[in-house]
Amino acid sequence: MSKELKILWFFYRKLLIPGVLFSFLLSLMIGFNIKIFGLSFMLLFPFLHYFIYELRFRNEYVFYANFGFSRIYLWKTTIIISVVLSFVTSLL
Numbered sequence: 001m002s003k004e005l006k007i008l009w010f011f012y013r014k015l016l017i018p019g020v021l022f023s024f025l026l027s028l029m030i031g032f033n034i035k036i037f038g039l040s041f042m043l044l045f046p047f048l049h050y051f052i053y054e055l056r057f058r059n060e061y062v063f064y065a066n067f068g069f070s071r072i073y074l075w076k077t078t079i080i081i082s083v084v085l086s087f088v089t090s091l092l
Helices: 003-031 034-056 060-066 073-089
Strands: none
Touching: 003 034, 003 073, 034 073, 060 073
């Protein structure tokens, strides 16, 4: 694995675990359906990014900036991941 992918995995590991867990729990409360899971993930994933990296660990952006990942790039990647996963689950 390249260094950049390891750094991105380190960043998104803090988001994916709670994102999948909370999306699964929310979709169970509504009535589990894979499409509902994808929609809840699309809504919760950017919210978790904001809560974790903008409010709680704000200074960690400096670490990622040292490796060439800007805040805007990380936000764009978060939005793209959430939309792609929602699109894929809507096709299932």
